[in-house]
Amino acid sequence: MKQKWIPEMDGLRALMIFLVSWYHIWQQSWLTPVIGNYSLDYLLRSGYVWVDGTVLMSAFLLYRPYAAARQRGTPLPEARIFYRRRARKILPGYWSILAITLAAVCLPWKLYATPQYLVKDIATHLSFTFPFFYDTYVMTPLGAACWTLAIEVQAYALFPWIARASLTRPGRTAASMLVLCFGFRIWCIWSLNEFSMVVNQLINFLDVYVAGCCMAEIYERMNARREKTGAPAWTRWAAAGIFLAAGWGMLKMLRIQAASTVYTAEQGFAGWIAGMLGMERGSSNYPIIQRNQMLYRPVYAVLLGSMMLAAPFSVKPLRWLLGNRGTRFLAGISMNYYLAHQTVIVHMRRIGFPHSEAEYPNQVGEQPWQTQYTMLAFGLSFLAAVLITYFIEKPVQKIVDRRTKK
Numbered sequence: 001m002k003q004k005w006i007p008e009m010d011g012l013r014a015l016m017i018f019l020v021s022w023y024h025i026w027q028q029s030w031l032t033p034v035i036g037n038y039s040l041d042y043l044l045r046s047g048y049v050w051v052d053g054t055v056l057m058s059a060f061l062l063y064r065p066y067a068a069a070r071q072r073g074t075p076l077p078e079a080r081i082f083y084r085r086r087a088r089k090i091l092p093g094y095w096s097i098l099a100i101t102l103a104a105v106c107l108p109w110k111l112y113a114t115p116q117y118l119v120k121d122i123a124t125h126l127s128f129t130f131p132f133f134y135d136t137y138v139m140t141p142l143g144a145a146c147w148t149l150a151i152e153v154q155a156y157a158l159f160p161w162i163a164r165a166s167l168t169r170p171g172r173t174a175a176s177m178l179v180l181c182f183g184f185r186i187w188c189i190w191s192l193n194e195f196s197m198v199v200n201q202l203i204n205f206l207d208v209y210v211a212g213c214c215m216a217e218i219y220e221r222m223n224a225r226r227e228k229t230g231a232p233a234w235t236r237w238a239a240a241g242i243f244l245a246a247g248w249g250m251l252k253m254l255r256i257q258a259a260s261t262v263y264t265a266e267q268g269f270a271g272w273i274a275g276m277l278g279m280e281r282g283s284s285n286y287p288i289i290q291r292n293q294m295l296y297r298p299v300y301a302v303l304l305g306s307m308m309l310a311a312p313f314s315v316k317p318l319r320w321l322l323g324n325r326g327t328r329f330l331a332g333i334s335m336n337y338y339l340a341h342q343t344v345i346v347h348m349r350r351i352g353f354p355h356s357e358a359e360y361p362n363q364v365g366e367q368p369w370q371t372q373y374t375m376l377a378f379g380l381s382f383l384a385a386v387l388i389t390y391f392i393e394k395p396v397q398k399i400v401d402r403r404t405k406k
Contacts, residue, residue: 007312007328009057009311009322009331010322010324011311012307012308013334016050016051017054020051020054020145021341022044023045024342025374026044028377048293052208052297055212056215056308059212059213066167066216067217068220070167076167079160086153086156090152092392092393094339096388096392098146101141105141105343106141109350112141120135121136125140130147134197137197138196145339148200149335149339151201163213174210174213177210178206178210180203189294195290199290199294205297207298211305215308235313236314239311239313240310242309243314332389341377344377344381348377348380
């Protein structure tokens with residue numbers, strides 16, 4: 001049975017992708033907007049956190065058919081169909097972005113030092129294994145944002161089997177995943193001093209996947225009850241209150257996450273951990289930021305999960321704000337926007353577009369360069385996503401669908 005789409009997820013997905021891309025653009029422009037006396041600096045510095053939200057939403061949507069099958073007594077999704085749908089969705093856009101980046105940026109600008117590195121980078125990107133190697137993950141010229149899709153694909157490979165195990169032995173399956181995740185995370189925190197290669201590995205997201213599966217179970221039960229008995233006004237307002245409270249909690253957590261780039265003794269919990277690591281005052285605390293990201297990841301999952309669960313059951317104005325034709329369009333191009341935007345914005349700096357007077361205009365706060373760069377970065381990334389989605393991804397999907405039906 002084909003499931004009804006949840007419109008509110010469109011707005012949440014578009015918002016999260018926008019905030020992540022804004023963080024990447026801010027890294028290049030250093031333009032920090034201020035609304036009156038309210039600075040958005042903390043939202044930009046912690047923008048990477050919203051990637052956790054996209055992973056959580058993916059887990060929720062992937063497990064939802066299995067939760068619905070349990071709730072309604074319908075057949076379970078077939079693994080073959082699951083894999084075909086995932087490949088149909090992600091591969092056309094992803095492969096085209098890799099090919100365009102390679103042909104238009106990497107090769108003309110000679111971004112590979114050796115042919116061996118070129119072959120390794122392409123091979124690991126095609127096999128979604130590039131996050132396992134420092135040079136193909138951190139240093140790749142093919143677009144650093146692609147790592148999220150690699151983690152998702154690795155999860156896709158296991159998901160049908162995990163989902164079926166969750167249906168038969170939910171407690172044991174969830175406990176095993178959490179023990180594996182938290183065991184690995186504790187080992188990272190207490191054994192390593194640098195976390196770039198571990199913070200975003202699939203094993204470090206297993207608690208997020210567990211949260212997403214739990215969300216799907218809760219949603220299907222709530223939705224079944226709503227279909228049977230309706231939704232009284234007080235429940236809609238209660239859902240709106242939960243959504244706003246969870247959003248407020250996220251803003252508070254983002255302020256904590258957006259620690260200063262220099263460790264001081266006044267940084268509270270981050271400062272305490274820095275002291276445990278033996279870091280000196282004035283030293284870079286980038287490892288502390290990544291460490292806190294791992295520590296707070298379950299909190300983010302609970303808060304973001306509460307927002308995702310509450311939105312579809314909320315009052316009509318909030319549901320309309322999140323789920324309308326505009327947000328549906330933005331959600332439809334969001335994956336290609338996310339995959340393409342970092343390549344676009346980095347190459348803009350590489351070729352000096354737009355023109356700046358200073359060699360490093362972001363460091364001196366050059367205007368109007370900062371504003372021009374920010375607007376062009378958003379605009380060109382958006383244009384690239386639209387072109388890839390409607391001139392490559394969707395036509396290829398139609399061809400695949402026609403051949404599949406034969």
